[in-house]
Amino acid sequence: MKKIVVLSGAGISAESGIKTFRDDDGLWQNHRFEDLATPAAWERNPQLVLDFYNQRRKQLYEVEPNDGHRALAQLEPYFEVQIITQNVDDLHERAGSTQVLHLHGELKKVRSSINPDLITPLEGWELKIGDTAADGTQLRPHIVWFGENVPNIEQAAIIVSKADVFIVVGTSLQVYPAAGLLDWVPSTAAIYLVDPTANPSNRYKNLSFMREKAAKGLPLLVNQLIQSHLNTI
16 A cells, blocks of 8 residues: 655644644744743743643634544545645644644643653643643643754654655645754655645655645645546556
């Protein structure tokens, strides 16, 4: 069974109504990231950080997966599919994808302030000062903040190195280290980039560029891949 690896970014979530960080009307419009998404911000003003992520989490409960998310889930009966996402929402899982690796954490999970491996699901959308982990420390969002290591990046690189097909969707390829995963794609793999604005390097072989948003482009690409697979049976 061929292996399809998908790298997804903020663009696919934005089509479900989730604001991105880099758009003109995005989440950073009224805040500096230093005030909200760094370890120093957490030390300086944990209530502000909690309020910010509580609002993001509350919004997540109000949105649904879109046709792009659902299309990727439809690949699973025909291929081995692994999704690597820069997004912290659970829209891939809610659409039916079963193998999802989150690079930047998960909004619906929280963890110890001192032990990054002490992770637990959060019931509901609100995390409060005084909510503690099993080790007694204040729970913090299970998010990889600016300045922190991306613990799943090595695992992601291994996954990408085994891809027969690599799909990039909803990302401008400006966020590292995730953007560097393209360098791990085997030279024999087909690469598909689904994004209306991304500008990929021409040094990548076997690259097809679909200038469509995820909700429109992914169903077209998925149908193409499935039909090609069925034609070879």
